[in-house]
Amino acid sequence: MDKAQKSEMVGKLEGLFDNAGVVVVTHYSGLTVAEMTMLRVKLDEAGAQFKVVKNRLVKLALAGKDGEAAANLFTGPVGIAYSKDPVAAPKAAADFAKQNEKLVLIGGWMGTTLLDEVGVKSLAKLPSLDQLRGTLIGLIQAPATKVAGVVQAPASQLARVLKAYAEKQA
Numbered sequence: 001m002d003k004a005q006k007s008e009m010v011g012k013l014e015g016l017f018d019n020a021g022v023v024v025v026t027h028y029s030g031l032t033v034a035e036m037t038m039l040r041v042k043l044d045e046a047g048a049q050f051k052v053v054k055n056r057l058v059k060l061a062l063a064g065k066d067g068e069a070a071a072n073l074f075t076g077p078v079g080i081a082y083s084k085d086p087v088a089a090p091k092a093a094a095d096f097a098k099q100n101e102k103l104v105l106i107g108g109w110m111g112t113t114l115l116d117e118v119g120v121k122s123l124a125k126l127p128s129l130d131q132l133r134g135t136l137i138g139l140i141q142a143p144a145t146k147v148a149g150v151v152q153a154p155a156s157q158l159a160r161v162l163k164a165y166a167e168k169q170a
Contacts (some may be wrong), residue, residue: 006057009054009057010057010060010061011061012056013053013058013061013101014061014065016051016082017061017062017065017066017067017082018065018079019084020081020082020083020084020089020117021084021085021086021110021111022082022083022085022086022087022088022089022090022108022109022110022115022123023070023080023081023089023108023109024080024081024082024089024090024093024105024107024108024120025065025070025073025074025078025080025105025106025108026078026079026080026081026093026097026103026104026105026106027076027077027078027079027103027104027106027108028052028077028078028079028101028102028103028104029076029104030102030169031100031102031103035100035102035113036050038096039093039096039100039103042092042096043081043083043089043092043093043096045078045092046083046088046089046092046128047081047083047084047085047088048081048082048085048088048089048092048093049081049082049089050079050080050081050093051079051080051082052077052078052079053074053078053079053080055074055075055076055078058074058078058080059071061075066109066111066112066116067109069082069109069114070107070109070114072110073106073107073108077083078106080108085128085129085130086110086123086129087123087126087127087129088128088129090108090120090121090123090124091123091124091126091128093105093124094120094121094124095124105117105120107119107120109159110121110123110130128160137146165170
């Protein structure tokens with residue numbers, strides 16, 4: 001890799017880190033190509049991506065950025081899982097790590113917050129952004145349907161009374 005390619009890769013990594021809501025650092029030593037493909041598929045389904053990175057280039061990309069404190073996590077064979085949703089990448093990576101002990105969660109960062117392995121696993125236990133949105137919409141809609149039912153009830157009762165009165169008159 002020549003200097004221009006390295007510079008381009010550092011720029012791509014800087015953009016990736018700027019747009020990511022969370023970055024999870026993993027060691028992937030011993031994963032086969034099939035297992036790595038399966039990991040990428042699971043992350044993609046969750047709305048996250050996985051990238052094998054060169055430690056030196058990542059450290060250059062992190063210089064002066066929010067995740068700079070995480071630079072010491074980049075030793076050995078490192079891959080990063082990242083997503084805009086702060087829960088998607090940790091959840092998918094932690095689920096895969098439970099099934100395959102060759103993937104080891106090292107830590108990561110979310111904005112300026114440095115995460116250790118426990119922090120990543122804690123994020124993985126949270127509901128995803130889509131699940132939270134669904135719950136919130138359900139909570140918002142429930143009272144609206146109750147209000148509509150209460151508002152309609154007197155009108156329907158009045159209509160039944162008028163119908164009964166009309167039938168009685170006939």
